[in-house]
Amino acid sequence: MTGPINWLCQVAAVTRFGLMSLPRRLGAVAATVIGIAGVVGVLVGILSMAVGFKSAMLASVSDDKAVVLRSGADSEMVSGLDHETTRIIADAPGVARGENGPLSSAELYVMINVPKRSTGTDANVPLRGVDPAALQVRGNIHILAGRMNQWGKNEVIAGVGAAQEFSGLEVGSTIKVGRADWPVTGIFSAGGGAAESEIWTDGKLLQAAFNRGDSYQSVYVKLNSAGAYQTFKDWLASNPSVNVKVARESEYYAEHSATLTKLINTLGLLIAFLMALGAVFGALNTMYSAVAARTREIATLRALGFGAGAIVVSLLLESLALALAGGCLGGGLAYLAFNNFHTSTMNWQSFCQVAFAFRVTPALLLEGMTWAAVIGLIGGLFPAIRAARMPIAAALREL
Amino acid sequence: MKFLPLLWSNLKRRKLRTLLTLLSILVAFMLFGFIAAIKQALVGGLAIAGADRLIVRHKVSLIISLPGSYQQTIDKIPGVAGSAHETWFGGIYQDPRNFFPQTAVVPEEILAAYPEIVLSPQQKQAWLNTRTGAVAGRKTAQRFGWKIGDKIPITTAIWTKADGSQLWEFDLVGIFDGREKAVDTTALMFRYDYFDEGRRYDKGHVGWYIIRVRDPSQAVAISKRIDDEFANSPAETKTEPEGAFAQSFAKQIGNIGLIAQGILGAVFFTILLVAGNTVAQSVRERTGELGVLKAIGFTNVQVLGQVLAEACALSVLGGVLGLGLSWLIISRGDPTGGLLPMYYFPAKDLLTGLGISLALGVAAGILPALQAMRLRVADALRRM
Numbered sequence: 001m002t003g004p005i006n007w008l009c010q011v012a013a014v015t016r017f018g019l020m021s022l023p024r025r026l027g028a029v030a031a032t033v034i035g036i037a038g039v040v041g042v043l044v045g046i047l048s049m050a051v052g053f054k055s056a057m058l059a060s061v062s063d064d065k066a067v068v069l070r071s072g073a074d075s076e077m078v079s080g081l082d083h084e085t086t087r088i089i090a091d092a093p094g095v096a097r098g099e100n101g102p103l104s105s106a107e108l109y110v111m112i113n114v115p116k117r118s119t120g121t122d123a124n125v126p127l128r129g130v131d132p133a134a135l136q137v138r139g140n141i142h143i144l145a146g147r148m149n150q151w152g153k154n155e156v157i158a159g160v161g162a163a164q165e166f167s168g169l170e171v172g173s174t175i176k177v178g179r180a181d182w183p184v185t186g187i188f189s190a191g192g193g194a195a196e197s198e199i200w201t202d203g204k205l206l207q208a209a210f211n212r213g214d215s216y217q218s219v220y221v222k223l224n225s226a227g228a229y230q231t232f233k234d235w236l237a238s239n240p241s242v243n244v245k246v247a248r249e250s251e252y253y254a255e256h257s258a259t260l261t262k263l264i265n266t267l268g269l270l271i272a273f274l275m276a277l278g279a280v281f282g283a284l285n286t287m288y289s290a291v292a293a294r295t296r297e298i299a300t301l302r303a304l305g306f307g308a309g310a311i312v313v314s315l316l317l318e319s320l321a322l323a324l325a326g327g328c329l330g331g332g333l334a335y336l337a338f339n340n341f342h343t344s345t346m347n348w349q350s351f352c353q354v355a356f357a358f359r360v361t362p363a364l365l366l367e368g369m370t371w372a373a374v375i376g377l378i379g380g381l382f383p384a385i386r387a388a389r390m391p392i393a394a395a396l397r398e399l
Numbered sequence: 400m401k402f403l404p405l406l407w408s409n410l411k412r413r414k415l416r417t418l419l420t421l422l423s424i425l426v427a428f429m430l431f432g433f434i435a436a437i438k439q440a441l442v443g444g445l446a447i448a449g450a451d452r453l454i455v456r457h458k459v460s461l462i463i464s465l466p467g468s469y470q471q472t473i474d475k476i477p478g479v480a481g482s483a484h485e486t487w488f489g490g491i492y493q494d495p496r497n498f499f500p501q502t503a504v505v506p507e508e509i510l511a512a513y514p515e516i517v518l519s520p521q522q523k524q525a526w527l528n529t530r531t532g533a534v535a536g537r538k539t540a541q542r543f544g545w546k547i548g549d550k551i552p553i554t555t556a557i558w559t560k561a562d563g564s565q566l567w568e569f570d571l572v573g574i575f576d577g578r579e580k581a582v583d584t585t586a587l588m589f590r591y592d593y594f595d596e597g598r599r600y601d602k603g604h605v606g607w608y609i610i611r612v613r614d615p616s617q618a619v620a621i622s623k624r625i626d627d628e629f630a631n632s633p634a635e636t637k638t639e640p641e642g643a644f645a646q647s648f649a650k651q652i653g654n655i656g657l658i659a660q661g662i663l664g665a666v667f668f669t670i671l672l673v674a675g676n677t678v679a680q681s682v683r684e685r686t687g688e689l690g691v692l693k694a695i696g697f698t699n700v701q702v703l704g705q706v707l708a709e710a711c712a713l714s715v716l717g718g719v720l721g722l723g724l725s726w727l728i729i730s731r732g733d734p735t736g737g738l739l740p741m742y743y744f745p746a747k748d749l750l751t752g753l754g755i756s757l758a759l760g761v762a763a764g765i766l767p768a769l770q771a772m773r774l775r776v777a778d779a780l781r782r783m
Contacts, residue, residue, distance in 0.1 A: 042662055121650050282669070
């Protein structure tokens with residue numbers, strides 16, 4: 001009688017035997033579990049860096065904001081727009097209007113040397129000169145400590161990420177901009193977005209400090225709606241007096257996080273793949289020796305009438321259980337070690353620092369568990385097949 | 400030597416297990432190779448930084464240029480052997496993803512400052528004769544298939560020409576190599592006089608200076624002297640040895656060394672467990688045999704040596720194969736398609752890897768070997 005219920009009972013019985021014998025093979029079992037934990041931990045750890053970086057870049061972007069640069073410029077750092085152009089952009093159709101005129105902010109984007117807290121060495125921290133309208137354009141700037149900088153005064157406010165990663169950005173301290181020292185009057189948040197890695201100040205004053213005349217580098221505008229983007233873009237493209245490149249804020253920042261995210265992901269997957277290969281070999285070893293140690297048991301079960309299929313499945317389950325235990329251990333360790341770990345790195349597309357926190361997301365943990373499961377299944381499959389194929393008589397005689 | 404066949408037949412006893420262990424060790428050392436290469440790619444520039452070179456940049460930001468007139472003042476400072484300057488061009492060749500550095504330089508000065516750049520005398524002469532001439536590093540020239548005589552069009556959003564155009568054309572007159580492997584040959588360098596005449600803004604300014612000092616032990620004093628010279632001027636400077644400059648640049652990426660060590664630590668800990676477990680298993684299975692060996696006169700030390708040798712043989716073999724394989728793959732180029740120009744396997748790390756493979760063998764084998772050594776003949780034989 002090999003009905004499905006009976007078959008399930010067989011699988012359950014053999015699996016139980018296997019799992020109960022694990023303590024007797026503690027060394028081998030530990031090697032497998034820790035091996036797989038290592039793979040999952042490293043995989044999740046490295047990828048959480050890419051996830052954290054990307055989410056810092058993309059946290060607060062939206063489709064109803066646009067960034068305008070000079071045509072041919074691939075980042076704000078190398079762009080340049082004269083005053084006249086920024087006026088034309090502000091008056092373009094599709095731009096939302098507030099009480100004080102169009103919601104358009106002509107901005108300057110430069111970098112200054114500020115020492116990194118962790119190393120004490122200089123890092124390129126972005127310093128952004130903005131219009132008062134920038135606050136309404138972004139719509140998510142909140143002062144967490146201190147106060148807003150006063151327009152027309154040499155004062156700066158620091159993003160919360162920047163203040164955490166770089167030294168000398170506390171309220172009350174000063175930074176050197178141009179020839180003078182400017183006080184930091186406040187710390188701001190920006191919905192977790194890229195602006196939190198930046199220092200902000202009055203654009204007009206920054207022009208003077210950096211000898212930029214009356215030129216800007218980018219214009220950020222708030223549109224009437226996400227749908228108004230096409231009108232806005234087409235109008236600027238067909239206007240012969242300006243020569244600019246328009247992108248949705250979301251597209252601009254996605255493009256700007258692409259290089260580093262791709263680099264981390266490529267390297268992370270390569271390393272994890274190789275480690276996974278190593279772990280598969282380890283798991284195979286463990287399961288082969290598990291099968292070898294239980295040759296007689298398995299043969300006895302077969303002689304009693306247990307099916308080959310049930311043996312294979314239960315050995316696979318045993319291997320899967322070890323792998324998932326390893327996956328949980330590795331994912332858990334990665335979560336404890338890396339989640340919310342604050343750091344900063346250089347964005348290779350602008351050479352500026354981006355402060356971010358590693359993020360171990362449920363999706364990443366799931367990916368890690370998937371890897372663990374695949375390693376466990378491969379590691380269990382071949383030994384299980386060998387066990388099922390053993391000639392019963394010969395196996396019984398062994399040992 | 401006479402025990403080699405014994406060692407060999409022990410390894411062959413469970414072929415599959417030996418093979419699997421060997422493969423897992425092999426993989427660990429391939430990873431070691433890749434991580435060494437990645438680390439080299441990210442922080443490799445540090446190795447070649449000249450001790451006698453200083454970098455002078457604007458105090459507030461690397462992106463603010465310095466007056467060209469500073470060079471005369473700097474050259475007069477005692478202890479300065481020579482100076483050169485570079486200006487970042489930040490242009491795009493065909494596609495923004497084709498990143499490589501381009502700078503405007505004075506040919507004789509820059510070649511004197513960087514003796515590790517190897518350019519043939521004919522090509523150097525051609526560069527001196529051609530105002531629009533540029534030289535490219537071997538890697539970049541190969542990447543885009545450039546040949547001497549080609550016209551290289553580069554657009555830049557930073558440097559508008561006097562006529563408002565953003566397209567610059569350079570004539571490739573030379574291709575330079577590095578004196579050693581660690582020299583970055585991805586740059587394109589063109590003449591400052593051509594560049595300065597053509598640009599609309601910022602004429603007469605340069606990006607940063609490279610200073611050679613006569614005596615490296617004076618580097619710090621001279622740095623301070625230069626910075627004092629320009630203190631309270633519209634463009635104050637920050638001068639530091641090239642090594643410190645490169646290091647702070649690498650540190651901007653993050654603590655790569657620590658990350659690499661963390662990953663490798665996890666890998667080797669794992670492999671140590673796997674390999675150690677295999678050796679322990681095989682010793683346990685052979686308890687009886689080891690007893691026989693001892694009964695027929697093998698000393699304790701010989702038994703210990705035999706087990707250890709087995710573990711080390713497996714580990715070193717896996718190490719050599721893994722390092723060799725990763726070396727082969729790495730020399731075919733970097734996996735990101737051009738993001739990591741200095742991606743190669745440094746010889747120093749190859750040796751370290753071999754050392755680690757031996758250490759891994761000892762670490763994995765030592766406990767089972769001691770266990771085997773302490774076996775009492777009577778107990779061992781009884782278990783047969």
